[in-house]
Amino acid sequence: MREEYIDKFASAREINMLNIKQAKENGRKVVGIYCTYCPQELVLAAGAIPVGLCGTKEEPIAAAEEHLPRNLCPLIKSSYGFAVSDTCPYFHFSDLVIGETTCDGKKKMFEIMLDIKPVHIMQLPHLNNTQASFDLWVDELRRLKLRLEEDLKVEISNEDIWKAVEVINQEKKAMKAICDLNRADPPPLSGMDLLTIAWSRSFSSNKSEMIDNMNGLAREVNLQEKTPGEPAPRVLLTGCPVGMGSEKVIRLTEELGAHIVAMENCSGYKTLELQTDTSGDDPIIALAEKYLAIPCSCMSPNPNRLDLLNRMIDDFRVDAVIDLTWQACHTYNIEAYEVGKLVKQKGRPYLHLESDYSNSDLESIKVRIEAMLEMIEK
């Protein structure tokens, strides 16, 4: 049963492709999103299907490099490459694409993407502790709402937004419950399982079905008999996001006999504790509060990430931390200094890896992970 659920998640990208094609034919709108900062509640409230477009595969990078510099982060190149080569059906089906000014690379890439698709760029403030930043972000949410209403020819009521808030709150709760299963020792889910589930979420055409599947999987795992396995090192992955196609660090770590028990990155746990507060009157304000609290390295300063990591290392009984930076992601690369200090203070080995989506450095990454695991051999 457990495997059946995992298979469902693994095949979500394929199956939903057809669902979305059909939905489009029936007049539904599709909105492409790239980042956890994108308030997908507004997309849902507009009656559209939000789909994740963040590039996690190497294949389209060569096409992207015809327009973009080579020494740019692989995530941006992959995202743009899929768009420009028209090889991602989700991008293809998107009526509108939403981007954010999370980093220099993304904001300038989105400008070029305007040649291919209607792109709405949200100005994300880089401070999350000032009133001016907050006000700006609220304005940006309202501007997005207007854009969605105009482009998709709908009207979005507060009631629509509150309904969508409820759905996403549920979805985050369900995903968090799955991730929290791995606090157990041995962890019931492998890092590859976790990645499969997290990654497939972004392709779902039907949120409530997705939530049911997630809750179903959590139930199954809880019913499973706990079998004490061989003791294995418990590793936390942090840093840049990871998806199918860029999972090499997870795969190598698990091939070497360790467990990736949790992922702090934005494709993992980073946003899962954040629930939109439903007690206020204005859903836009409530959404702005939630999104601005995401502990991403594009925020300055970003103490909440260190706080989250600190708690996760304890909660998930972590033996070692791997911090993965995609080449040219300056904010995560620089923040690695602070993360390294924290992890070492907590007496855990810390491994900072800088890589891209290619397989050219598999051996050198492997030897580093192996040496880190040797440090915690019991």
Added chain:
Amino acid sequence: MIGIGIDIGSVATKGIIINGDIQKKTIVPTGWSPRDAGQAVIGKLLDLSGIDRAEVERIFVTGYGRVAFEEADKTITEIKCHARGIAELYPEVRTIIDIGGQDSKVIRLGDNGQVVDFAMNDKCAAGTGRFLQVMATALGLDVSELGDNEEPGQTLSISSMCTVFAESEIIGLLARGNPKGGIIAGLHQSVGKRVAAMARRMGVQAEVAFTGGVAINRGVQRALEQELGYAVIVSEACQYTGALGAALLASKS
């Protein structure tokens, strides 16, 4: 317990057999087949020690070629093996700088000789034995001759870290009639700077040991000491440190 440790590096394969207090060691070029090189080392070690293959209880293998070697009872990373080897030779060492044929690393040791942190160069030949080998060829020398031919008093600064660009730079310097000895000293300084920066990033703690094939080169040792501001210990068998660590781990339960 009779154990063998083999370090299959990109340039040379080193082996040590340990039988109680007796140690024998050997080295062969790795060539194109890490597996054959490993086999050759085992054969030589058995000959040298007069021990039968059947008497050898464990063979531990390290180095980049370790994965290709099926006879290994266990593979261990170079990082752990260098740490183990140095802890045996110089228990006071807290920082190891290892420069081999295709990579360089810095390893920090704790009070019991255990690895507490490490760093490795990225995917590039700068600051490795390969860099020096290419430069030696450009200078018409064998890489083993660099150490004796440097003139530190006339050090010419080599600014390119990239092996390909540095080679062009050297050809340019030679064409302008600069002395070889000064160029060689500059190359050593370049490697020293690169590796010292990596070490400082992690934090250097005395004593410092220098291991790997490049440690045979006294010029790099000199440059490293100058750049780090620390005296650097080089064992006579610096090239064998990884093999020694593997052999110690194999021969002691």
